[in-house]
Amino acid sequence: MSAFGFASRLPALLGIRVPIVQGGMSWASSSAALPLAVARAGGLGVIAAGPMRPDALVDAIREIRAGTDAPFAVNIPLYNKRSAEFLDIAEAEAVPILIVSQGGPRAHLARFHARGVKWIHVVAGPDHATKAEAAGVDALIVVGGEAGGHPAPDEVSALVLVRSVVRATALPVIGAGGVADGAGIAAMFALGAEGAQLGTRFLMTEEASVHAAYKQAVLGAGIADTRLVGRGGLPVRQIRNAFTDAVDAAERAGMGKDDLATLYMSHTLKEAALDGDVALGKVEAGQTAGLIDDCPPTALVMQRLIEEAEAARRRMIG
Ligand SMILES: Cc1cc2nc3c(=O)[nH]c(=O)nc-3n(C[C@H](O)[C@H](O)[C@H](O)COP(=O)(O)O)c2cc1C
Numbered sequence: 001m002s003a004f005g006f007a008s009r010l011p012a013l014l015g016i017r018v019p020i021v022q023g024g025m026s027w028a029s030s031s032a033a034l035p036l037a038v039a040r041a042g043g044l045g046v047i048a049a050g051p052m053r054p055d056a057l058v059d060a061i062r063e064i065r066a067g068t069d070a071p072f073a074v075n076i077p078l079y080n081k082r083s084a085e086f087l088d089i090a091e092a093e094a095v096p097i098l099i100v101s102q103g104g105p106r107a108h109l110a111r112f113h114a115r116g117v118k119w120i121h122v123v124a125g126p127d128h129a130t131k132a133e134a135a136g137v138d139a140l141i142v143v144g145g146e147a148g149g150h151p152a153p154d155e156v157s158a159l160v161l162v163r164s165v166v167r168a169t170a171l172p173v174i175g176a177g178g179v180a181d182g183a184g185i186a187a188m189f190a191l192g193a194e195g196a197q198l199g200t201r202f203l204m205t206e207e208a209s210v211h212a213a214y215k216q217a218v219l220g221a222g223i224a225d226t227r228l229v230g231r232g233g234l235p236v237r238q239i240r241n242a243f244t245d246a247v248d249a250a251e252r253a254g255m256g257k258d259d260l261a262t263l264y265m266s267h268t269l270k271e272a273a274l275d276g277d278v279a280l281g282k283v284e285a286g287q288t289a290g291l292i293d294d295c296p297p298t299a300l301v302m303q304r305l306i307e308e309a310e311a312a313r314r315r316m317i318g
Contacts, residue, residue, distance in 0.1 A: 004310045006186070008194035009172045013138060014097055014118055015071045017042030019195030020185065020305055021141070021174055022202045024048035024075025024099055025149065025284075027273035031056070032063035033207040034298060039070040041302035044195075046073045046099055049086045051270065057086060061093045071096040073120070078103025091115065099141065106135045124152040125161060126168035133169045140165060141197055144177025148200045148226070148237050148286035151177060155228065155235075159191070166192035180288035182308020186316060198305075200286040205298040211276035215295050217241075217283050223290030229282075230264045232257070239283040243267045 010019040020043040022034060029035055030052050035045030047060050057074070064072050074095050076086045079102040087108060090098055098112060101122035112119055113136070121137040123129045129140055142165040144158025145151045152161060158177035166173050175193035179185055180201050188196040202208060204218055217239050227244035228235050231251075238244060250263055272281025 004306045005313050006189045006194075006309070008189075010139065010174070010195045013172065014044060016044050017070075018302075018306055019174070020044070020302065021176075021195055021197035022046050023143075023147075023149070023176060023197045023199030024050075024073075025199055025203055025208070026050040026269055028203050028208040028210050029075075030060075031209050032060040032067070033209060034202060034205065035060075035072050036064045036067045037205070037207045037298035038202065038302065039064065039068050039072045041299050042070070042306075043302055044071070044073055044097070046075050048075045049082075050075070050077055050080055054082065054085050054089060057089050058093060061089070061095060073097035073099045075099040075101065077101045090117075104135070105132060105137050109136050120174070123165065125154065125156070126164045129165045129169045129171075129173075133171050137171070139172045139174060139195075140169060141174045141176060143197070144175075145228075146178035146237075146287040147176055148203070148289075149284045150234055150236055151228075151286075153231075153235055155231075158188075162188060162191045162193055178286065178288055180291035182305050182310070183312045184288075185305060185309040186312035189313075190316070198288075200288045201292060201301060201305075202298065203285060204292050204295045205301055206295060207298045210273040211278075213276035213278050214272050214283055217272075217278040218285045218289045219293065219295065221285065221289035223287050226285060226287055226289060233261060233264065236269075236282055236284055237286055238272075239278070239285050239289065241281075241283060242279045243282070 008019040022038040024046040029048045038045035097118045099120045118138045120139045121132040122141045144161045145155040162175035172194040174195040175188035176197035185196040227240045229247045269282040271277045272283045
């Protein structure tokens, strides 16, 4: 049993108190503040290495170590041009848990397992899950189409996608996409997941390092105010704005694939997260933006999630 009463192998596997995972979020968790706060509260805090300079990644890892004895993870997308360097840093700094996406684990697993590192692989669906299990990863994360950032490209919702992956594998599965509160966490466990990963909810905390205008845009959004842009490539779910309207209009007008790709690349998450350009930047957030109406300290979010999940569990068993 985990600390809040749901059966899970993850606390024993990872050394965390509660199987609540803060999704790695480029910029928002590309520093120590958010992952450290989550780790201190008993969940799994995750540094998103994607946009970081190697020296900044080293600094963030050391800052978390200095702030807590609890384990934490680094999220490394293997398609990133610096992924080999990030993996070397993770090894040198003895990072206890890796969360790896966008590429196969085989080439790297033995090296990290030999050092006792736990490898959690982000998979897009059941076939991918079976392959990752055969390769020997320790746990899986699967992210439904509701999610902010880059959901699985097929746009299957978490209700179906998480269930399909749980059916396909014997590994512990962490379900993501559409979870904003303890009821959502309980829903993931009802599907057979043994943990829940939340992105947008942790984006809306004091510690998440994105521009105030970004948080304001997420606060103001309803459940139907996100759009998926970049279909057919690396789709991204973000708050609807002038940029997504331009992409939608171009798609309707039948713009060719190459021009659409150029348009997709013309604006970035960085513009929204660092510069606060929420009209044209990629304001990445999930449909749960419409379920979230505050931006409190992370410790309070963690406390609420644990209490709400326990309340949902009691409600479900009558
Ligand atoms: C602003 C933002 C940035 C993200 N960046 C990454 C990333 O760098 N790597 C990654 O694997 N997932 C990334 N994600 C996805 C999250 O880790 C998580 O899976 C997702 O947000 C969960 O869905 P939810 O937003 O509905 O909670 C990002 C999500 C958001 C909202």
